[in-house]
Amino acid sequence: MTRVEVDADRCVGHGRCYTLAPDVFDADEVGHAIVLVENVSGEQQKRAADAECNCPEDAIKLSP
Amino acid sequence: MTETDGFVNHTVAGLAEPQPMYKALRESTPVFRAPDVVVLSRLADIEMALKHTELFSSNMDAVDLGNIRPLIPLQVDPPEHAKYRRILDPLFTPREMARREPGVAQLVNEMIDRFADRGECDFHEDFAVPLPCTVFLQLLGLPLEDLDKFLEWKDGVIRPEGADGYEGRHDASAGVAQQIYDYFERAIDDHIASPRDDVLSSLIAARIEGEPLTRHEILDICFLFLIAGLDTVTDSLDCFFVYLARHPEHRHQLVEQPDILPSAIEELLRWETPVPGVARVAMQDVEVGGCPINKGERVSPLLGAANTDPAEFPDPELVDFRRNPNRHRAFGGGPHRCLGSHLARMELRVAMREFHRRIPDYEIKPGTELTFTAALRSVESLPLIFPVATS
Numbered sequence: 001m002t003r004v005e006v007d008a009d010r011c012v013g014h015g016r017c018y019t020l021a022p023d024v025f026d027a028d029e030v031g032h033a034i035v036l037v038e039n040v041s042g043e044q045q046k047r048a049a050d051a052e053c054n055c056p057e058d059a060i061k062l063s064p
Numbered sequence: 065m066t067e068t069d070g071f072v073n074h075t076v077a078g079l080a081e082p083q084p085m086y087k088a089l090r091e092s093t094p095v096f097r098a099p100d101v102v103v104l105s106r107l108a109d110i111e112m113a114l115k116h117t118e119l120f121s122s123n124m125d126a127v128d129l130g131n132i133r134p135l136i137p138l139q140v141d142p143p144e145h146a147k148y149r150r151i152l153d154p155l156f157t158p159r160e161m162a163r164r165e166p167g168v169a170q171l172v173n174e175m176i177d178r179f180a181d182r183g184e185c186d187f188h189e190d191f192a193v194p195l196p197c198t199v200f201l202q203l204l205g206l207p208l209e210d211l212d213k214f215l216e217w218k219d220g221v222i223r224p225e226g227a228d229g230y231e232g233r234h235d236a237s238a239g240v241a242q243q244i245y246d247y248f249e250r251a252i253d254d255h256i257a258s259p260r261d262d263v264l265s266s267l268i269a270a271r272i273e274g275e276p277l278t279r280h281e282i283l284d285i286c287f288l289f290l291i292a293g294l295d296t297v298t299d300s301l302d303c304f305f306v307y308l309a310r311h312p313e314h315r316h317q318l319v320e321q322p323d324i325l326p327s328a329i330e331e332l333l334r335w336e337t338p339v340p341g342v343a344r345v346a347m348q349d350v351e352v353g354g355c356p357i358n359k360g361e362r363v364s365p366l367l368g369a370a371n372t373d374p375a376e377f378p379d380p381e382l383v384d385f386r387r388n389p390n391r392h393r394a395f396g397g398g399p400h401r402c403l404g405s406h407l408a409r410m411e412l413r414v415a416m417r418e419f420h421r422r423i424p425d426y427e428i429k430p431g432t433e434l435t436f437t438a439a440l441r442s443v444e445s446l447p448l449i450f451p452v453a454t455s
Contacts, residue, residue, distance in 0.1 A: 053389035
């Protein structure tokens with residue numbers, strides 16, 4: 001299992017994560033990222049990793 | 065041509081293909097002192113400048129569009145900036161934009177109806193210009209017959225006639241700017257009298273810690289919307305369709321694999337970077353990449369150069385519709401990340417999807433010489449020819 005975190009101080013609402021991995025991330029009312037599923041594996045983990053490497057602000061952290 | 069000439073020319077008359085100029089700047093003079101402005105072309109420096117608004121402000125000294133107060137939220141920096149984004153961001157979330165998508169799809173198809181059976185169109189004039197302007201009028205809740213007036217105004221402030229360098233800009237734009245303020249004064253009165261489901265009514269109803277926005281604040285937001293929301297999507301559409309007309313293999317990929325569209329749009333945003341640079345001003349003496357920049361100097365982080373920096377993008381010159389990851393900065397970054405990025409993405413997605421569904425094959429009319437505009441990358445005219453569907 002991999003743990004998913006969003007650094008709220010870095011997120012400015014590019015919205016890449018919840019577009020690429022809508023089953024892991026969602027948007028709050030201003031469009032900033034929130035984590036829907038904190039522990040991911042399998043296909044979900046791949047999508048979360050996609051979101052991590054596509055975040056222009058480096059706001060997403062995946063850790064074992 | 066040296067990179068210096070290239071940059072100076074670029075600010076005067078747009079470049080059809082700016083990417084080699086970006087590369088030359090990045091490799092030879094990543095912090096480049098042009099006559100009016102210090103240009104940053106390395107991704108790391110650009111990212112730093114976008115994040116550190118206390119060092120590189122986007123206040124009124126960064127760019128003059130004839131406005132008499134700071135445009136909101138662009139020309140207000142953190143921490144004050146956050147209170148405006150808190151009420152503006154919810155109006156432009158991907159979810160909110162999805163709600164508008166069917167209306168935009170209908171509008172796009174009505175526009176295509178006007179030229180689909182002619183076998184040709186001026187894509188710029190018939191599509192790229194009216195689409196974002198009409199969407200803007202609908203979004204704000206303004207009469208569609210004001211379209212021509214808006215087109216004149218946005219050109220009047222973005223590409224003012226008689227503006228000679230930075231210093232002449234204010235005077236060249238000030239008259240048009242006043243007309244914009246006057247128009248929105250009346251539009252606000254109208255919306256106060258009869259509120260409806262649109263962005264202007266939402267601004268009037270908005271509260272920051274229980275207090276409504278002042279009339280000036282609403283005006284300064286409307287002015288920003290006008291300059292930020294109209295031209296930029298026109299520029300993107302022009303750049304994308306020029307690219308696709310000239311690269312049929314990429315166009316075929318879009319037609320044959322429609323699911324690739326969202327990632328193709330991200331890649332075209334990266335490669336074309338329709339808004340090639342943003343404007344900042346140094347708030348104190350600072351050093352970037354070993355080069356001193358003095359307090360008060362204007363600084364331009366060149367987003368197009370960031371988007372082709374090999375430090376981030378392997379094979380930056382390769383346009384790959386499946387590129388992943390693609391952390392492009394076409395919408396900037398940091399606190400001033402483009403407020404309308406999700407509106408732009410929605411408009412581009414719908415326009416590209418519907419256009420290619422109905423007109424999958426097209427080319428630039430033979431004999432056409434394209435003229436790119438300065439600063440924001442549109443073309444003055446884009447004549448396309450295509451087979452007429454016989455059904």
